[in-house]
Structures are given as structure tokens and as C-alpha cells.
Amino acid sequence: MIHYQNENMTVFQSALYKTTTTLIETTDAIILIDPNWLPNEVEEIKSFVERVLNNRKLYLIFTHSDFDHIIAAGAFPKAFVIASKAFANNPNKDEAVQQIINFDAQYYITRDYPIYYPAVDLVIEEDGQKLELALLTLTFYLAPGHTEDGLFTIVEQQRTLLAGDYLSDVEFPFIDSSYADYVATMEKAEAIFHKHAIHTLVPGHGTVTTKPAEIAERIKESKVYLQSLANPEAGLEVQLQNKYQFFDGMKDAHRQNLKIAKMGDYIE
Numbered sequence: 036m037i038h039y040q041n042e043n044m045t046v047f048q049s050a051l052y053k054t055t056t057t058l059i060e061t062t063d064a065i066i067l068i069d070p071n072w073l074p075n076e077v078e079e080i081k082s083f084v085e086r087v088l089n090n091r092k093l094y095l096i097f098t099h100s101d102f103d104h105i106i107a108a109g110a111f112p113k114a115f116v117i118a119s120k121a122f123a124n125n126p127n128k129d130e131a132v133q134q135i136i137n138f139d140a141q142y143y144i145t146r147d148y149p150i151y152y153p154a155v156d157l158v159i160e161e162d163g164q165k166l167e168l169a170l171l172t173l174t175f176y177l178a179p180g181h182t183e184d185g186l187f188t189i190v191e192q193q194r195t196l197l198a199g200d201y202l203s204d205v206e207f208p209f210i211d212s213s214y215a216d217y218v219a220t221m222e223k224a225e226a227i228f229h230k231h232a233i234h235t236l237v238p239g240h241g242t243v244t245t246k247p248a249e250i251a252e253r254i255k256e257s258k259v260y261l262q263s264l265a266n267p268e269a270g271l272e273v274q275l276q277n278k279y280q281f282f283d284g285m286k287d288a289h290r291q292n293l294k295i296a297k298m299g300d301y302i303e
């Protein structure tokens with residue numbers, strides 16, 4: 036399930052929803068982002084981590100609290116956890132855990148690790164907050180809109196943006212918390228892209244790209260999509276169907292986006 040690999044980074048991709056897990060190696064640490072989904076996939080990621088860890092410290096970053104992204108927290112109980120303040124203060128923790136339990140029940144899945152909502156050791160409270168490791172700096176930005184508790188992580192020396200559920204090539208924006216926030220987060224993504232000279236983008240679902248032109252294009256496409264929600268044309272669904280291979284499975288999310296965009300002014 037290894038989808039992309041360079042000197043310092045390995046990106047795994049699940050068979051489910053092309054969900055990514057990222058592993059970054061540096062001299063004093065291993066950083067794991069959103070380990071997921073199926074038991075054999077988690078097992079593969081876990082053995083990879085065990086093989087390379089040595090005496091280094093294991094960090095676990097969660098890009099947001101959707102259940103598919105926190106599903107394997109319990110497989111890495113000793114890791115030092117990083118997530119946003121809204122993630123740490125999520126009022127619906129039990130609901131996220133219940134979604135994992137329901138998913139596993141539906142597909143007769145058993146796991147050899149406990150299911151729980153991760154406790155956060157380092158809470159990201161503001162844009163530009165950093166974690167300085169020996170040879171690597173992580174810079175964090177809050178990224179609400181898809182969910183309230185989204186987090187962008189920039190690996191400075193590698194000019195890499197770990198975007199969570201934004202800037203995917205396989206899905207249009209899913210707005211689960213706020214249209215206005217989503218629009219602002221895409222502005223922020225564009226500013227980050229320039230400020231940190233990003234050349235590698237890892238989305239939460241879909242394909243890694245190492246082409247700045249494609250990153251710029253994905254930011255633009257998200258913005259265009261958000262604009263189209265505010266003033267939808269008759270042919271919009273057909274356009275999306277042509278663009279996204281799995282559109283039929285996402286149609287409801289698009290229709291919900293249209294409703295949320297319409298109420299945009301009333302959502303904080």
C-alpha cells in the first residue's frame with residue numbers, strides 16, 4: 036500500500052477512499068500522520084514504524100477528528116500526539132468513537148488494538164506555531180471548514196504541506212463545518228503555498244503531487260468549486276461527474292455543500 040516514497044517520507048494509501056497515512060523520518064523522530072484504515076493496512080504501517088523507529092521519538096499528528104483519520108490511534112499508544120485546539124476540545128468525541136465501532140460492526144472487522152479518541156499532548160492554538168526537532172521544523176496552521184478542527188502541517192525543510200482533507204484530486208471540497216471558514220482556509224493555503232515555497236502536497240485522500248503547478252491548480256479548483264456553490268449553474272453536476280471518477284458516491288456531499296453555501300452567512 037505504499038503510494039509515494041522519497042528519502043524522508045513514505046505515504047501509504049488505503050484501499051478505502053484512497054485515504055493517506057504519512058510517515059516522516061528525521062534524525063531524532065518519526066512523525067506519523069493519520070494512520071488508517073483496515074486492520075491489515077494498520078498492521079503494515081505499524082510494522083514499518085517498528086522496523087525504522089530505533090530509539091527515536093514517535094509523534095502522531097491528527098489532521099482532524101473524522102473517524103477514518105483517528106481510527107488507529109490505539110495502535111500507537113506511546114506516541115506523542117499533536118492536534119488542533121478544536122480537536123482536543125471536540126464536544127463530539129464519543130460520536131467519533133461510535134462511528135468507528137459502527138463501521139467495524141457493519142463489516143465484521145476486529146482489531147488487535149483498543150479504539151479511543153486520542154488525548155492531545157501538544158495542542159496547536161494558533162497559526163505559525165512550531166515544533167522544532169533536531170533537523171526538522173514543523174509549522175502548523177489551523178484549517179477549519181471541512182471540520183472545525185482541521186490542521187495543516189508544513190515540513191519546512193522538505194517544503195511539504197500535509198493538508199488533511201483539503202486539496203484532494205479525487206474529491207471536491209466537503210464542507211462539514213462552515214462555508215466561510217472553508218473559503219478562508221483556501222486563501223490561507225494559497226498564502227502558505229507561496230510563503231513556504233511548497234513543492235510537495237499530501238492530501239488526506241487521493242494522490243501526492245510534487246509539482247508546484249499542480250498544487251496551485253488544486254488550490255484554484257477548490258476556490259472555483261466554492262464560488263460555483265454560491266451561484267450554481269445548471270450544468271454543475273454534469274461537470275463534476277466528468278471531473279471526479281467517483282462522483283456518484285459523493286453526490287450527497289455536493290448537495291449538502293449547496294445547502295451549506297446558501298446558509299453561509301448564518302454559519303459562524
Ligand SMILES: [Zn+2]
Pocket residue numbers: 101103104200239240
Ligand atoms: Zn477523510
